[in-house]
Amino acid sequence: KQEVTQIPAALSVPEGENLVLNCSFTDSAIYNLQWFRQDPGKGLTSLLLIQSSQREQTSGRLNASLDKSSGRSTLYIAASQPGDSATYLCAVRSGGGATNKLIFGTGTLLAVQP
Amino acid sequence: DAGVIQSPRHEVTEMGQEVTLRCKPISGHNSLFWYRQTMMRGLELLIYFNNNVPIDDSGMPEDRFSAKMPNASFSTLKIQPSEPRDSAVYFCASTLGNSPLHFGNGTRLTVT
Numbered sequence: 001k002q003e004v005t006q007i008p009a010a011l012s013v014p015e016g017e018n019l020v021l022n023c024s025f026t027d028s029a030i031y032n033l034q035w036f037r038q039d040p041g042k043g044l045t046s047l048l049l050i051q052s053s054q055r056e057q058t059s060g061r062l063n064a065s066l067d068k069s070s071g072r073s074t075l076y077i078a079a080s081q082p083g084d085s086a087t088y089l090c091a092v093r094s095g096g097g098a099t100n101k102l103i104f105g106t107g108t109l110l111a112v113q114p
Numbered sequence: 115d116a117g118v119i120q121s122p123r124h125e126v127t128e129m130g131q132e133v134t135l136r137c138k139p140i141s142g143h144n145s146l147f148w149y150r151q152t153m154m155r156g157l158e159l160l161i162y163f164n165n166n167v168p169i170d171d172s173g174m175p176e177d178r179f180s181a182k183m184p185n186a187s188f189s190t191l192k193i194q195p196s197e198p199r200d201s202a203v204y205f206c207a208s209t210l211g212n213s214p215l216h217f218g219n220g221t222r223l224t225v226t
């Protein structure tokens with residue numbers, strides 16, 4: 001059974017710092033891994049999707065890496081801003097045949113202090 | 115593209131009442147997912163459909179929960195009878211193949 005863990009559970013940094021969020025999963029047989037952002041009281045916004053054949057994806061100040069063999073992914077945020085404050089969730093899509101499904105980690109609550 | 119549309123945004127009901135949550139996926143998407151989010155348990159997958167067919171409902175907590183997808187543009191999640199422990203935010207999401215998952219804004223359900 002796929003299990004997804006995110007460390008740390010919460011993180012507070014001053015504005016301008018570079019930071020790394022971690023995601024680990026127990027079953028390396030995945031189709032893809034997706035990073036999301038969730039603002040309080042809102043739905044989830046997709047940030048980056050890494051297919052199983054890829055090593056990393058970049059969008060603006062965000063860079064996500066994937067190491068399937070070790071069951072790990074990182075989300076790197078450069079030059080953090082107060083507007084980056086949110087909960088960040090990773091989700092792994094795995095499973096056999098038509099039953100592949102997206103399993104979420106518990107998230108990292110990020111606060112960027114101005 | 116209007117995105118995934120869920121209704122209602124908020125639902126407050128009394129214990130024992132029937133609750134129906136609705137979802138319109140993004141046009142052209144062939145997979146639809148229902149998730150429940152609580153502080154204690156995070157995001158839990160309840161059920162998902164592929165081409166309108168339920169593929170995995172192992173996350174549906176009890177027989178009080180049921181979901182349907184009568185066509186490619188509409189799905190419902192029903193709770194009957196509702197209980198206070200069902201209080202949560204219910205999200206619907208859709209995707210096409212292995213493309214990114216798109217979420218609706220959720221329905222916040224409160225059962226008193």
